[in-house]
Amino acid sequence: MPDAYQQLIQINTSKIVMVILDGLGGLPCVPGGETELESADTPNLDALAARSSLGQTIPLAPGITVGSGPGHLAIFGYDPLENEIGRGALEALGVDFDLTSDDISARGNFCTLDADGSILDRRAGRLANELGLPLIERLRSIQLPGAEVFIEPIKEHRFAFILRKSGLQANLKGTDPLQTGVPPLPVMAGDAASQPTAFLMNTFIEKARALLKDSQPANGIMLRGFAKLPVILSFKEKYGLHAAAVAINGMYRGVSRLAGMQVLDVHGSTLADEFDTLEHAWQDHDFFYMHFKKTDTCGESGDFEGKMRAIEEFDALLPRLLALEPNVIVIGGDHSSPAVMKSHSWHPVPLLLYARTCRPDGMSQFGERNCAKGSLGTLPAMQVMPLALAHAGRLEKFGA
Amino acid sequence: MPDAYQQLIQINTSKIVMVILDGLGGLPCVPGGETELESADTPNLDALAARSSLGQTIPLAPGITVGSGPGHLAIFGYDPLENEIGRGALEALGVDFDLTSDDISARGNFCTLDADGSILDRRAGRLANELGLPLIERLRSIQLPGAEVFIEPIKEHRFAFILRKSGLQANLKGTDPLQTGVPPLPVMAGDAASQPTAFLMNTFIEKARALLKDSQPANGIMLRGFAKLPVILSFKEKYGLHAAAVAINGMYRGVSRLAGMQVLDVHGSTLADEFDTLEHAWQDHDFFYMHFKKTDTCGESGDFEGKMRAIEEFDALLPRLLALEPNVIVIGGDHSSPAVMKSHSWHPVPLLLYARTCRPDGMSQFGERNCAKGSLGTLPAMQVMPLALAHAGRLEKFGA
Numbered sequence: 010m011p012d013a014y015q016q017l018i019q020i021n022t023s024k025i026v027m028v029i030l031d032g033l034g035g036l037p038c039v040p041g042g043e044t045e046l047e048s049a050d051t052p053n054l055d056a057l058a059a060r061s062s063l064g065q066t067i068p069l070a071p072g073i074t075v076g077s078g079p080g081h082l083a084i085f086g087y088d089p090l091e092n093e094i095g096r097g098a099l100e101a102l103g104v105d106f107d108l109t110s111d112d113i114s115a116r117g118n119f120c121t122l123d124a125d126g127s128i129l130d131r132r133a134g135r136l137a138n139e140l141g142l143p144l145i146e147r148l149r150s151i152q153l154p155g156a157e158v159f160i161e162p163i164k165e166h167r168f169a170f171i172l173r174k175s176g177l178q179a180n181l182k183g184t185d186p187l188q189t190g191v192p193p194l195p196v197m198a199g200d201a202a203s204q205p206t207a208f209l210m211n212t213f214i215e216k217a218r219a220l221l222k223d224s225q226p227a228n229g230i231m232l233r234g235f236a237k238l239p240v241i242l243s244f245k246e247k248y249g250l251h252a253a254a255v256a257i258n259g260m261y262r263g264v265s266r267l268a269g270m271q272v273l274d275v276h277g278s279t280l281a282d283e284f285d286t287l288e289h290a291w292q293d294h295d296f297f298y299m300h301f302k303k304t305d306t307c308g309e310s311g312d313f314e315g316k317m318r319a320i321e322e323f324d325a326l327l328p329r330l331l332a333l334e335p336n337v338i339v340i341g342g343d344h345s346s347p348a349v350m351k352s353h354s355w356h357p358v359p360l361l362l363y364a365r366t367c368r369p370d371g372m373s374q375f376g377e378r379n380c381a382k383g384s385l386g387t388l389p390a391m392q393v394m395p396l397a398l399a400h401a402g403r404l405e406k407f408g409a
Numbered sequence: 410m411p412d413a414y415q416q417l418i419q420i421n422t423s424k425i426v427m428v429i430l431d432g433l434g435g436l437p438c439v440p441g442g443e444t445e446l447e448s449a450d451t452p453n454l455d456a457l458a459a460r461s462s463l464g465q466t467i468p469l470a471p472g473i474t475v476g477s478g479p480g481h482l483a484i485f486g487y488d489p490l491e492n493e494i495g496r497g498a499l500e501a502l503g504v505d506f507d508l509t510s511d512d513i514s515a516r517g518n519f520c521t522l523d524a525d526g527s528i529l530d531r532r533a534g535r536l537a538n539e540l541g542l543p544l545i546e547r548l549r550s551i552q553l554p555g556a557e558v559f560i561e562p563i564k565e566h567r568f569a570f571i572l573r574k575s576g577l578q579a580n581l582k583g584t585d586p587l588q589t590g591v592p593p594l595p596v597m598a599g600d601a602a603s604q605p606t607a608f609l610m611n612t613f614i615e616k617a618r619a620l621l622k623d624s625q626p627a628n629g630i631m632l633r634g635f636a637k638l639p640v641i642l643s644f645k646e647k648y649g650l651h652a653a654a655v656a657i658n659g660m661y662r663g664v665s666r667l668a669g670m671q672v673l674d675v676h677g678s679t680l681a682d683e684f685d686t687l688e689h690a691w692q693d694h695d696f697f698y699m700h701f702k703k704t705d706t707c708g709e710s711g712d713f714e715g716k717m718r719a720i721e722e723f724d725a726l727l728p729r730l731l732a733l734e735p736n737v738i739v740i741g742g743d744h745s746s747p748a749v750m751k752s753h754s755w756h757p758v759p760l761l762l763y764a765r766t767c768r769p770d771g772m773s774q775f776g777e778r779n780c781a782k783g784s785l786g787t788l789p790a791m792q793v794m795p796l797a798l799a800h801a802g803r804l805e806k807f808g809a
Contacts (some may be wrong), residue, residue, distance in 0.1 A: 014470075016475065060441070061439055366754070366756075368436055369437065370778060373423055384778070386465075386757075387787075388471060394470050395471050399473070399754075400472075406476055407475050407489070408476035408478045409493070409634075
């Protein structure tokens with residue numbers, strides 16, 4: 010089916026905005042009660058819902074809880090099963106590192122080893138950022154034959170590690186044994202094609218240990234989440250859209266960059282700052298992805314009230330989006346994060362689709378119960394982009 | 410899944426009627442208002458809905474607007490992506506031409522050329538039918554080496570063109586440049602396998618031009634929509650059904666013939682004439698497809714009121730269908746055609762399924778909002794036939 014869509018793409022001057030309220034879907038905190046979204050006071054969303062079609066998306070498949078990477082790929086219209094983004098690649102994308110298809114990325118972290126090489130602290134005492142930077146400079150001096158290495162600080166003990174050499178494969182096991190008192194594991198290849206990569210990684214780790222041996226508490230490193238970047242079509246190639254991303258957190262910026270979006274600078278860290286960015290760039294793009302993190306952060310920390318407030322914060326700013334008069338507005342999420350579960354969940358995610366051509370379903374509140382009864386039905390997240398394109402007049406008729 | 414269904418087919422004496430109100434799905438003409446179907450006064454449909462299950466079908470995939478060809482294939486249970494019917498083949502089927510799998514069909518039309526061979530009128534002044542017939546006789550005299558040619562008048566300047574020769578391929582570009590003042594294009598092959606076909610087509614066009622050179626205003630021809638017929642299982646092979654089609658317009662008769670249905674003669678051109686045909690043939694078949702065109706014609710011309718009236722016209726005749734006491738009645742559409750859009754659209758299509766075994770969903774009006782909430786849910790059109798077969802007792806249990 011993806012190919013069929015692509016043949017039907019036509020270009021026009023319409024604008025589409027997709028707002029992802031991260032982890033939007035919720036659960037009541039008392040049996041039969043209201044969810045975070047249903048409890049929130051959202052006059053603007055409700056008024057928009059009355060003019061919109063509602064539905065609920067299934068990120069990957071019923072019962073499957075997704076991470077933010079696959080959740081975003083799905084709602085962007087890419088099959089997350091065919092395009093797995095490893096954790097290492099997400100981290101590298103998240104620090105705005107310009108990954109190539111040759112690169113093997115990993116999550117790196119400093120650790121504390123004892124004299125025998127056993128782990129004393131898997132996170133090197135959550136090393137302060139300023140202590141990590143000179144150590145990263147030291148690691149950058151390490152040479153590997155025929156390969157380039159890039160190391161980018163993330164936060165505290167964590168860094169992104171990128172090995173660049175043509176033809177490398179990334180079927181590798183990480184070195185963190187997830188316990189103290191034992192040495193880090195060597196990098197093990199899961200297949201013959203990944204053996205040369207394992208060798209280079211282990212060589213690097215040995216050289217790092219030699220260089221860091223006097224740098225307590227960060228006298229060792231561990232690598233995990235080895236990944237090559239999946240190669241996916243850009244939004245331009247796939248949909249004919251000049252897409253832009255308005256997102257603050259690294260990973261979401263990274264996934265957008267992977268999809269070929271121009272990742273816009275947000276000056277500040279609030280929702281209002283994101284709206285500033287949207288307004289400023291409005292003339293330059295025909296598709297905007299806006300990401301709001303707080304809904305998920307509150308969901309994952311079990312803060313029902315906080316998630317409600319985050320939704321209300323978005324609701325209060327929604328008129329700024331409406332004032333731009335996009336042709337199509339999609340408001341949804343990458344997955345559910347019910348506060349009562351303190352985690353991501355598999356529950357379907359509320360979806361609102363506004364366009365002049367949407368068939369209103371007579372519901373005037375944006376919430377889980379209404380979305381489950383909405384005229385868009387319960388649909389795979391991957392089908393949201395085709396619907397948005399259709400309502401934007403960007404899909405030709407199929408067949409006579 | 411199609412194969413799984415086929416293994417379960419069992420035969421009985423039940424009768425199924427599938428009514429396709431072409432382009433049934435609509436949109437309100439004011440925000441939040443009622444659609445054509447919702448506004449129409451349909452006491453008989455509403456009473457039937459109260460005893461039926463409702464749902465909405467997606468012809469091909471969310472967001473995809475289909476033509477009538479793929480829309481019908483889908484609701485007949487064939488995958489429109491695997492079985493594409495080109496326009497030329499549809500036209501030939503539509504004039505009751507008995508296409509074989511060797512044939513390459515095209516839409517043909519007379520045009521007016523100037524002395525230099527440039528197009529003056531792409532439709533030869535919409536040549537009167539009686540003027541076209543002798544010219545078609547003249548074209549029929551043209552011989553091509555090793556091939557047969559068939560030409561069937563359609564209407565005014567249009568005719569169906571069929572080239573029959575074993576092993577031909579149809580990846581060809583049409584000759585209509587879609588503008589005047591330039592000569593028609595030559596037939597161009599899109600791949601090497603289609604080169605011999607292009608050669609034969611161009612030879613025919615040259616010979617036609619020589620034969621027609623004194624026949625103003627129809628002194629040239631153009632061909633487009635080249636297509637071979639997809640080979641699909643008949644309703645008998647696929648479902649064990651002796652199917653009949655009650656349709657007036659050529660294309661719908663053609664698609665039915667492709668699916669192996671017996672296309673019944675309708676004496677007249679009204680809905681009532683179609684009901685006459687149905688009643689007359691009632692004993693001879695166990696599946697009837699009835700097609701009503703006016704809903705789509707009004708939708709495509711932006712006539713909201715007309716579409717309402719067409720639905721009401723069907724509603725008034727519905728008791729004649731009910732009096733035959735079919736075991737299963739399906740009332741739906743091949744796609745939506747909202748009058749406000751003046752075109753086909755991608756919106757889901759209302760579906761009503763009546764049978765004694767249907768689970769009523771407590772809704773007593775047949776309309777888009779109710780269908781979106783119906784117990785059949787939002788389902789691919791391809792799943793309607795299996796549901797109809799099940800309710801007709803024509804599908805065995807799978808597994809013990």
